[in-house]
Amino acid sequence: MNEVPPHRLDxxxxxxxxxxxxxxVIGSAVTNLDLHDIARAGRTYGVDACWIVTPYDDQxxxxxxxxxHWTEGYxxxxxxxxxxxxxxxxxxxxxxxVLAAMTAKWGIRPRVLATCxxxxxxxxxxxxxxxxxxxxEPLLLLFGTAWGLTADVVDGxxxxxxxxxxxxxxNHLSVRSAVAxxxxxxxxx
Amino acid sequence: MNEVPPHRLDxxxxxxxxxxxxxxVIGSAVTNLDLHDIARAGRTYGVDACWIVTPYDDQxxxxxxxxxHWTEGYxxxxxxxxxxxxxxxxxxxxxxxVLAAMTAKWGIRPRVLATCxxxxxxxxxxxxxxxxxxxxEPLLLLFGTAWGLTADVVDGxxxxxxxxxxxxxxNHLSVRSAVAxxxxxxxxx
Numbered sequence: 178m179n180e181v182p183p184h185r186l187d188x189x190x191x192x193x194x195x196x197x198x199x200x201x202v203i204g205s206a207v208t209n210l211d212l213h214d215i216a217r218a219g220r221t222y223g224v225d226a227c228w229i230v231t232p233y234d235d236q237x238x239x240x241x242x243x244x245x246h247w248t249e250g251y252x253x254x255x256x257x258x259x260x261x262x263x264x265x266x267x268x269x270x271x272x273x274x275v276l277a278a279m280t281a282k283w284g285i286r287p288r289v290l291a292t293c294x295x296x297x298x299x300x301x302x303x304x305x306x307x308x309x310x311x312x313x314e315p316l317l318l319l320f321g322t323a324w325g326l327t328a329d330v331v332d333g334x335x336x337x338x339x340x341x342x343x344x345x346x347x348n349h350l351s352v353r354s355a356v357a358x359x360x361x362x363x364x365x366x
Numbered sequence: 367m368n369e370v371p372p373h374r375l376d377x378x379x380x381x382x383x384x385x386x387x388x389x390x391v392i393g394s395a396v397t398n399l400d401l402h403d404i405a406r407a408g409r410t411y412g413v414d415a416c417w418i419v420t421p422y423d424d425q426x427x428x429x430x431x432x433x434x435h436w437t438e439g440y441x442x443x444x445x446x447x448x449x450x451x452x453x454x455x456x457x458x459x460x461x462x463x464v465l466a467a468m469t470a471k472w473g474i475r476p477r478v479l480a481t482c483x484x485x486x487x488x489x490x491x492x493x494x495x496x497x498x499x500x501x502x503e504p505l506l507l508l509f510g511t512a513w514g515l516t517a518d519v520v521d522g523x524x525x526x527x528x529x530x531x532x533x534x535x536x537n538h539l540s541v542r543s544a545v546a547x548x549x550x551x552x553x554x555x
Contacts, residue, residue, distance in 0.1 A: 184533075198445075210399050214540045221532035221539055256387075258538040343410035344373075344553055349447040350410055350546065351403045357543035358550045365547070366531055 184364065185283055185315040186224050188356065189275050190215060192231040196324040205323040207236045212243055214353040215320075216262040222360040224265065225282075232270045240268050272319070272330070279317060287315035291326055291334035292359060294341075294348050301336040303362045310363060318359065320352050373499040373553065374472055375413050377507045377545065378464050379404060381420040385513040394512040396425045401432055401455060402448070403542040404509075409451040411549040414471075421459045429457045461508070461519070468506060476504035480515055480523035481548060483530075483537050490525040492551045499552060507548065509541050 190211060193204035207229060219227045229240045244266045246252045253260030269275050280286045288309070290301065310316060319326060319334060331337060341350060341358055350358070379400060382393035396418060408416045418429045433455050435441045442449030458464050469475045477498065479490065499505060508515060508523060520526060530539060530547055539547070 210540075214543055217538055217540055218543045220536045221530070223533035258536070261536065262538065341410070341550070342555055343549075344412035347409045347447070347450065349406055349451065351399075351406055351542070353540070353542055354403055354407045354546035357539065357546045358554070360532075361530070361547045361550065362554075364533055365551075 183313060184223060184310040185287070185313060186222075186310060186318065186364070187226045187228060187275070187279055187287065187316075188215065188219055188224050188318045188320065188360075189228040189230050189269075189272065190352065190356075191272070191319055191321050191326060191330065192229070192236065193233070194327045194330065195321045196327055198324055200324070202327055203323060204231065204233060207231060207240045207243075208322070209243055211322070211353060212240065212263065212266060213259070215356050216266050217259075218357045218360050219265055220262040222364040224360065226267045226279075227265055228275045229266060229268045230270070230272060230275060231268070237268050237270070240266070244268075275317065279315065283315045285315055287317040288336070289317045289319065289334045291319045291331040291337045292321070292355060293331055293337055294325060294350075296340055297331055297337045299336050300339050302339060306338065307363055320356055322352055372502060373412060374476070374502060374504040375411075375499060375507065375553070376415045376417060376464070376468055376476065376505075377404065377408055377413050377509065377549075378417040378419050378461065379541065379545075380461070380508055380510050380515060380519065381418070381425065382422070383516045383519065384510045385516055387513055389513070391516055392512060393420065393422060396420060396429045396432075397511070398432055400511070400542060401429065401452065404545050405451040405455050406448075407542075407546045407549055409454055411553040413454065413549065415454055415456045415468075417464045418455060418457045419459070419461060419464060420457070426457050426459070429455070433457075464506065468504065472504045474504055476506040477525070478506045478508065478523045480508045480520040480526045481510070481544060482520055482526055483514060483539075485529055486520055486526045488525050489528050491528060495527065496552055509545055511541055
């Protein structure tokens with residue numbers, strides 16, 4: 178439980194800017210179960226911090242209240258595993274703030290990899306990213322809520338992970354499932 | 367989208383009998399997001415049916431109402447991808463009913479594999495099960511809600527998948543994340 182992971186990986190769940198169904202840029206609402214599922218998967222695979230990125234005060238407060246219930250409140254008393262997972266959640270208004278905090282934490286700006294359900298240029302395959310992680314390179318993975326990260330965010334990243342293709346062309350996983358699968362591909366046995 | 371998968375795989379999400387935190391046998395409540403996330407992951411990987419197993423009439427009705435909203439109601443009109451995913455959800459009071467329906471569908475009783483967060487006897491590793499699926503053997507994967515499948519259900523299965531181990535010994539994924547990771551391990555590229 179206290180083993181120090183050799184890799185340096187954070188995950189950011191972006192609530193703004195993201196696309197809506199029609200491809201417009203919107204801000205999405207924080208979803209309770211996103212925090213839980215992503216924090217639990219993150220803790221399982223040794224992710225250092227799960228960043229909830231939203232510029233909205235009320236959404237930041239909601240996320241803080243959820244986290245506090247499980248880290249300081251009643252939830253953590255009855256469920257210490259959930260406390261341990263949610264203690265890795267951090268809340269930040271924007272991606273630049275995440276990068277500044279990570280740079281301060283690890284002394285070097287992390288490599289930023291976007292995720293996208295569609296194929297994009299500048300793809301880095303999973304085994305190449307596994308190798309980066311095993312070598313100790315600090316990385317930040319970006320995941321979009323709603324209909325996904327905007328083109329500006331994807332194009333602004335240092336690279337893009339390939340879309341998760343299953344069987345038959347249907348490609349509409351929840352962001353919770355996508356985070357779990359990608360962490361397993363990058364850090365699973 | 368209409369490609370016929372060569373594999374024959376169903377997934378069952380068990381709500382009774384499962385364990386609670388204290389190891390007692392309980393029935394759990396149907397969770398809306400379980401249906402969505404598991405149906406979407408199932409459709410992505412070519413799972414034929416996602417079975418929601420609960421003996422409780424009110425919980426069966428709840429699951430049916432959720433499915434109907436997305437397959438026949440307003441939800442499916444605005445989100446055809448969600449309709450396609452949820453059209454693969456089936457509701458059944460018990461495991462025997464699932465097995466009878468699968469045997470009728472495929473003309474042969476499926477091999478039943480349980481999942482468990484702890485190591486168990488009679489483990490079949492992921493690559494062996496990938497080979498079974500590629501060979502067309504009908505399989506049913508069992509996932510437990512709450513604190514997981516009871517020992518009786520695990521011991522009654524034909525085999526058990528290894529627990530998903532991440533890094534560092536923390537092993538408390540949501541069932542939604544576990545389904546996504548296991549389908550990717552068995553059927554991902």
